[in-house]
Amino acid sequence: MDIEVAVIGAGPVGMAAAAFLHHAGVSVRVFEAAPERAGQSRATTVHPRTLEVLDALPDDAGSLAARMVAEGNPVPAAHFATLPNLLSYTGLDTSFPFVLMLPQPETERLLAEHLAEQGVVIQPGWKLADLTQDEQGVTIVSETGDTQRVGYVVGADGAHSATRHALGLGFPGNPASTVGFLADVRLERPPAHPHNWDCERGSYSVLPLPGGIHRIFGHEPGDTGLTPEEAARRQALIPDETELRATLKRLADDDFGITEVIWASRTGDTTRHVEQYRTGRVFLAGDAAHVHLPAGGQGLNVGVQDAANLAWKLAAEVKGRAPRRIIDGPQSYDAERRPIAARLAANTLAQAALMVTFTPGGKALRDLMSGLIGRDGDTADELRGWLSGLEVSYAEDGSLVGRRVPNLPLADGRTLHRALRPDRLTLVAFGSTVPEGENVVRSTRDWHDLAAVLVRPDGYAAEVWTAGEKITADWMER
Numbered sequence: 342m343d344i345e346v347a348v349i350g351a352g353p354v355g356m357a358a359a360a361f362l363h364h365a366g367v368s369v370r371v372f373e374a375a376p377e378r379a380g381q382s383r384a385t386t387v388h389p390r391t392l393e394v395l396d397a398l399p400d401d402a403g404s405l406a407a408r409m410v411a412e413g414n415p416v417p418a419a420h421f422a423t424l425p426n427l428l429s430y431t432g433l434d435t436s437f438p439f440v441l442m443l444p445q446p447e448t449e450r451l452l453a454e455h456l457a458e459q460g461v462v463i464q465p466g467w468k469l470a471d472l473t474q475d476e477q478g479v480t481i482v483s484e485t486g487d488t489q490r491v492g493y494v495v496g497a498d499g500a501h502s503a504t505r506h507a508l509g510l511g512f513p514g515n516p517a518s519t520v521g522f523l524a525d526v527r528l529e530r531p532p533a534h535p536h537n538w539d540c541e542r543g544s545y546s547v548l549p550l551p552g553g554i555h556r557i558f559g560h561e562p563g564d565t566g567l568t569p570e571e572a573a574r575r576q577a578l579i580p581d582e583t584e585l586r587a588t589l590k591r592l593a594d595d596d597f598g599i600t601e602v603i604w605a606s607r608t609g610d611t612t613r614h615v616e617q618y619r620t621g622r623v624f625l626a627g628d629a630a631h632v633h634l635p636a637g638g639q640g641l642n643v644g645v646q647d648a649a650n651l652a653w654k655l656a657a658e659v660k661g662r663a664p665r666r667i668i669d670g671p672q673s674y675d676a677e678r679r680p681i682a683a684r685l686a687a688n689t690l691a692q693a694a695l696m697v698t699f700t701p702g703g704k705a706l707r708d709l710m711s712g713l714i715g716r717d718g719d720t721a722d723e724l725r726g727w728l729s730g731l732e733v734s735y736a737e738d739g740s741l742v743g744r745r746v747p748n749l750p751l752a753d754g755r756t757l758h759r760a761l762r763p764d765r766l767t768l769v770a771f772g773s774t775v776p777e778g779e780n781v782v783r784s785t786r787d788w789h790d791l792a793a794v795l796v797r798p799d800g801y802a803a804e805v806w807t808a809g810e811k812i813t814a815d816w817m818e819r
């Protein structure tokens with residue numbers, strides 16, 4: 342089959358999936374409804390774990406992640422629910438100990454350039470209308486009646502996913518009850534504090550983006566407690582410069598000298614999660630599988646990690662060498678990623694409650710949570726590990742299997758994340774006991790006193806051995 346995998350949607354998740362699949366040796370094509378790139382700003386934050394997985398995509402700058410870092414604005418800390426005490430990323434065990442502020446169109450442009458350099462085709466103006474599948478493949482049908490026969494489909498076509506509709510899957514969850522404002526603007530005098538919250542007036546945040554632009558967002562008390570109909574009506578009213586000025590004056594007594602509104606939108610707290618991530622030969626990833634309030638900048642990040650988790654498993658299946666447990670067993674895409682998005686939904690709902698409960702009780706709760714974060718103890722560690730993505734894990738009961746393996750320095754001068762191969766597992770040896778072999782690398786740093794760890798293409802431990810245990814790299818054959 343010419344096209345082994347069709348990716349529906351050239352958003353960040355679809356393009357990342359296509360890049361990972363291509364590097365794993367799969368013939369892949371991306372089908373995108375829009376005739377040209379829309380350039381909506383939307384996501385502005387790229388967290389460390391996302392940069393780590395994109396660091397495995399090689400290009401002239403070293404990696405796609407290196408290119409993103411060169412164009413973005415690294416800031417040292419993340420916010421949780423816009424609380425005043427921030428979560429510092431400095432000192433995290435990663436090559437990217439910062440939040441990268443990079444508007445989504447830039448991330449998308451860099452992904453699109455990467456795909457073009459690799460010869461992966463993005464077909465614009467091709468809108469999926471329907472699909473049917475049998476045991477040999479999938480037939481995808483465009484709105485204009487064009488049909489393509491492909492091996493598998495990754496539906497990364499966003500919140501209103503036609504792929505999800507064609508599969509007839511439910512998308513249970515909560516409709517929006519809160520709708521805030523959001524815009525990218527130029528300001529003459531940005532405020533001193535990024536996050537500001539007042540029980541009676543509401544909240545506003547002002548964050549620096551590259552190029553002298555600021556992202557502003559917030560809520561007023563009247564933005565909350567809406568019926569689904571009210572929320573839908575409000576979501577459709579995009580604020581213009583006059584309204585943004587008036588809103589900021591009500592919230593802060595100052596419009597901070599807005600000189601230009603580059604892009605404006607509304608944020609809602611609709612929270613939905615698809616029933617299953619795989620139906621036969623068709624998968625869902627990113628916003629097609631889960632939507633939530635964009636709080637803490639997580640949607641794009643979790644979606645790109647969906648893509649990283651799925652791509653190597655699907656590549657192995659396409660090539661006929663996938664063990665059952667990664668197809669429909671405990672290490673399958675659905676089994677590993679659905680609990681992550683369930684946690685994402687809960688996390689963003691909790692942030693929404695902290696952000697828009699404009700009552701004395703809401704204030705007390707914010708003060709309590711911010712105080713706990715400010716102590717920099719377990720609470721801060723837990724939230725930091727989650728938001729950065731570095732402690733997201735598929736391990737059970739404290740086991741190392743399923744944990745992210747850090748970017749270990751290797752004896753040959755490389756680091757682990759760039760040494761990972763998209764189409765095979767990498768055996769990392771910590772001592773001299775492991776035999777030389779293809780895809781065996783030696784770490785010059787210890788990790789949990791192990792003798793060796795077998796690392797999956799997405800950077801998680803598949804199997805671990807302590808000193809004296811027999812080491813076998815036949816995980817894919819078992």
Ligand SMILES: Cc1cc2nc3c(=O)[nH]c(=O)nc-3n(C[C@H](O)[C@H](O)[C@H](O)COP(=O)(O)OP(=O)(O)OC[C@H]3O[C@@H](n4cnc5c(N)ncnc54)[C@H](O)[C@@H]3O)c2cc1C
Binds near residue numbers: 498641643
């Ligand atoms: C206002 C706002 C602010 C946000 N801020 C952040 C943030 O700071 N950090 C963060 O991580 N996330 C943020 N998000 C979320 C983030 O933008 C999304 O999670 C991310 O875009 C999801 O990527 P995706 O590729 O899954 O879907 P999308 O970006 O929606 O891409 C889907 C693609 O599929 C195409 N498509 C749709 N239907 C079809 C079809 N039938 N056939 C073919 N193609 C189709 C679309 O044209 C689009 O190109 C924000 C979202 C919003 C709305």
